Amino acid sequence: MTRTQPAAMAERLRRGYREHALNADLTERVLVAFLRDGVQKTGATRAVLGLSGGVDSALVVFLAARALGPGNVTGIVMPYRTSNPESEADARLVAEACGVALLRVDITPQVDAYFERFPDAASLRRGNKMARERMTILYDHSAASGGLVLGTSNKTELFLGYGTIHGDMASALNPIGDLYKTQVWALARAVGVPGRVIDKSPSADLWAGQTDEEELGFTYAEVDELLHFMIERRYRHDELVALGFDARFVARIEDLVTRSQYKRRMPLICKISGRSIGHDFRYPRDWSAHRDRKDPA
Amino acid sequence: MAVTEVPTTIASGPRLRTVRLAIAQVAPRLGDLGANVEMHLETIAAARAANAGLVLFPELSTTGYQLKDLVPDVAMDAGNPAFRALVDASRGLALGFGFVEESADHRFYNSYAFCDHGQVTHVHRKVYLPTYGLFEEGRLYASGEQLRAFDTRLGRVGTLVCEDVWHPSTAYVLAQDGAECIVAAAASPLRGADVSDTGTSNVNVWHTALQMYSQLFGCWVVLVNRVGFEDGLAFWGGSRVIAPGGRVAFEAPLLEAGLFVTEIDWNEVRRYRVGDPTLRSERLDITIAELERIQRQRRTSGSGMTGAPDVSPGADGRDR
Numbered sequence: 305m306t307r308t309q310p311a312a313m314a315e316r317l318r319r320g321y322r323e324h325a326l327n328a329d330l331t332e333r334v335l336v337a338f339l340r341d342g343v344q345k346t347g348a349t350r351a352v353l354g355l356s357g358g359v360d361s362a363l364v365v366f367l368a369a370r371a372l373g374p375g376n377v378t379g380i381v382m383p384y385r386t387s388n389p390e391s392e393a394d395a396r397l398v399a400e401a402c403g404v405a406l407l408r409v410d411i412t413p414q415v416d417a418y419f420e421r422f423p424d425a426a427s428l429r430r431g432n433k434m435a436r437e438r439m440t441i442l443y444d445h446s447a448a449s450g451g452l453v454l455g456t457s458n459k460t461e462l463f464l465g466y467g468t469i470h471g472d473m474a475s476a477l478n479p480i481g482d483l484y485k486t487q488v489w490a491l492a493r494a495v496g497v498p499g500r501v502i503d504k505s506p507s508a509d510l511w512a513g514q515t516d517e518e519e520l521g522f523t524y525a526e527v528d529e530l531l532h533f534m535i536e537r538r539y540r541h542d543e544l545v546a547l548g549f550d551a552r553f554v555a556r557i558e559d560l561v562t563r564s565q566y567k568r569r570m571p572l573i574c575k576i577s578g579r580s581i582g583h584d585f586r587y588p589r590d591w592s593a594h595r596d597r598k599d600p601a
Numbered sequence: 602m603a604v605t606e607v608p609t610t611i612a613s614g615p616r617l618r619t620v621r622l623a624i625a626q627v628a629p630r631l632g633d634l635g636a637n638v639e640m641h642l643e644t645i646a647a648a649r650a651a652n653a654g655l656v657l658f659p660e661l662s663t664t665g666y667q668l669k670d671l672v673p674d675v676a677m678d679a680g681n682p683a684f685r686a687l688v689d690a691s692r693g694l695a696l697g698f699g700f701v702e703e704s705a706d707h708r709f710y711n712s713y714a715f716c717d718h719g720q721v722t723h724v725h726r727k728v729y730l731p732t733y734g735l736f737e738e739g740r741l742y743a744s745g746e747q748l749r750a751f752d753t754r755l756g757r758v759g760t761l762v763c764e765d766v767w768h769p770s771t772a773y774v775l776a777q778d779g780a781e782c783i784v785a786a787a788a789s790p791l792r793g794a795d796v797s798d799t800g801t802s803n804v805n806v807w808h809t810a811l812q813m814y815s816q817l818f819g820c821w822v823v824l825v826n827r828v829g830f831e832d833g834l835a836f837w838g839g840s841r842v843i844a845p846g847g848r849v850a851f852e853a854p855l856l857e858a859g860l861f862v863t864e865i866d867w868n869e870v871r872r873y874r875v876g877d878p879t880l881r882s883e884r885l886d887i888t889i890a891e892l893e894r895i896q897r898q899r900r901t902s903g904s905g906m907t908g909a910p911d912v913s914p915g916a917d918g919r920d921r
Contacts, residue, residue: 327802330794330855334835337856341830487795586669588832590631 314547321532326487328494332367335479339371342477343452345590350451354438354472355379355406356509357394360480361456362501363492366402367479368454370495374403378449382438385412391509394501401498407445411437431510435471443474452476460485460528463535464557465564466520473567484531485524522553530557618867620755623648623656624840625860626853628829631665634675638663638683641698644860645690651862655755658698659786659827659840660727660763661711663687666788667831668701672741676703679721684714691716695753697760697825699786701742702726708743713760713786715751723751727762728771735790735834738764750778756867763787766810776818777885781870783814787826790834804837804855816847819874821865828858845873 343351351368355361361379368377381395392408399406414437419425425433442453455475457467459482467473480488485506492502506516506524517523530549533539534557539547544554573582625644629637641663648656660666663683664675677684677700687698695717702712702724711727726745730738748771750759759775759782766772766785775783787807794802807824815822821844828838835856842851842863851863874880 326795333856334791334794338830338833338835345830483795587671588631588667588669590667590830590832591671 310546311548317533318529318547321529326490326494328491331483331487331491332370332495335367336371339368339454339477339479343372346452346476348450348452350376350378350449351454351477352378352380352442352445352449352451353454353456353475354442355381355395355398356456357381357391357398357501358506358509359492359497359502360458360488361395362398362497363488363495364454364456364479365398365404366492366495366497369402369404375405376451377404378407378445378451379404380407380409380442380445382409382411382441384410384415384434386511387509388507388512391507394498394504397498398501401496409441411441427511431508432468432471434510435468439471439474446476454479455481457481458485458488459483460524460531462568463531463564464520464527464560465567466516467567469567484528486528526553527557530554534558534561618756620654620865620867621652621862622823622842622865623651623653623860623862624823624825624842624851624853625656625658625662626826626828626838626840626858627658627662628827628836628858629662629665631831632668632671632675633665634663634677634683637665638686641687642690645694645696647860648862649694651860653694653862655695656697656860657784657786657823657825658696659825660713660788661699661701662786662827663698663700665831666827666836667834668741669737672701672709673703676701676709678703678705688714688716688721689719692719695722695755697784697786699762699788704743709741710745711738711742711762712745713762713784715753715758715760715784717753722753723749723758723760725749725760725762727765729764729768731764735792736764748774748778750775750780756781756870758782758784760784760786763789766807769810769814772814772818776814776820776880777883780818780820781867782821782823782865783818785811785822785824787824788836789826791837794837804839807839808841811841812843812847812849815843815845817879819845819877819880820870821845821867823865828856845870846877 339351343349349372351372353361353364353368355365365377365379379395379399381392383392396406411434415434418433419430445451446453453475455473455478457473457478458480461467462481483491489502507514508516530544530553533544533547541554541558545551570582573580575583579585627640627644629640641658645656668675684700687696690696695715697713697715699713702710704710711730713725714721715723726747727742728745728748730742730744732739750757757779759778759780761771761775761783763786772783789803789807792803794804811822811824814820821842823842825840826838827836829836837855838853838857839855840853840861841849842865844850851861853859853861
């Protein structure tokens, strides 16, 4: 019997991951059906979402256009005065490619009006504020058009907490929240998102030249591979190191995932009564869907 | 009624050997018993119009799956008018449907009713309640205590509900109890389907397990799985009929709702078992004796955590 060398086994496992392909056809079918079902269940027919010019919102708007028809989807591009003009151009390109209407709302006046009162605010506060201003615009247009707000946070950023709670993380339905960034790229390619949107460096575009990967200090390919073994395959810290991941990198990601857990949960409610929301008042969220249909009042 | 061959009754005459089976791959409305019963009656009418002799619905087809605190609100006992309406609809064709059963002492079961001639032929209470990962049935339902095959005018049938299928003992017991057809009613949410080549998708496990049962037990296996979405879970459908020996005789599409009509030739069971007569050599005595030994050992063996010696089978490499 030959013994497999641990290093060779680790290499084989990691190569297996890198060579695996997303089941794009089935994933697309599920997500299109999910959006159609999720919107219809609430009695709505329409959806709104922010288009940043990036690949996440591009994929979601392509899926939504397929699910609901392009005429039932509104993309909103919400630039700030420091936003890269190419982002808006890419948002326009994406909207045209899938045939949805694009609305432009410049957030500069409302953001600047606020920070006139807090001129010393650092870039983190400004970035979060911009994300939340965009959220309020989306929800306002949700009310105006009777459309649900679609989320565009991918699984990688949800795990890393690389998003603004009550900002870009807020939505009614998120079709890509169970897809890692690298899977978003693969599915975007499969559904026909324009190549330049897929190929450019991901960026929150909060200041000129910003890129996610530079700010995070690692690439999406690296962290997705680690998250695959850590989350999907349930490898423990020592096993991840044995697979060849740098121990400090593993520790840093474990820390990011743990510390951002609050962003992935509803606010805590302190239990006082015998039946409390979030503790032992447990109904499905889709509970309301059919009640609404029976009793439209 | 049921098409081809000699239509007959249970009491006399040769059994009907070919049946037109209608698979109702439906998306129930979560927690909406009234709408779902209506959907059942319409679907049964459509099956009847298609000359089906048997129409099968998936797990919890009258209520939806992810019920949580809604369980008591949608539960039915045998006297419930909605339940009676469904049983009554089984005149002229046999019918299987899923429901939340409330017992006289107010336990709730994830149950599956098989009806014919306006009578309930059999109720299977789901034995294995998944309570892990995304599942929480153990906090909602009481567990069934029986696995029984039962006679129908079509042939001998055994019903399983979803997680039951993942315990091979269930299919084994039904096969030993004479089942010629195992009906697996499911509400299976898609999992691990993003990666195409690692075999982690639960769809693959279902297909493999059911095919193996049809091969090893020489019986028909019918999977009736639901479709639709509940709270972000995608139920994958993909209902299928597998002939004795593993041939996939019919396959419904993934994710799409529909009423799918196909035929089952009951005589296929005989033909297969003539060529592959493993059933007759099954040694129940050995199986029972060994299972009783294992059960005895589990009851007497201590937990390793308490410092007591681990006497579980194979712990020291010796049989006990």
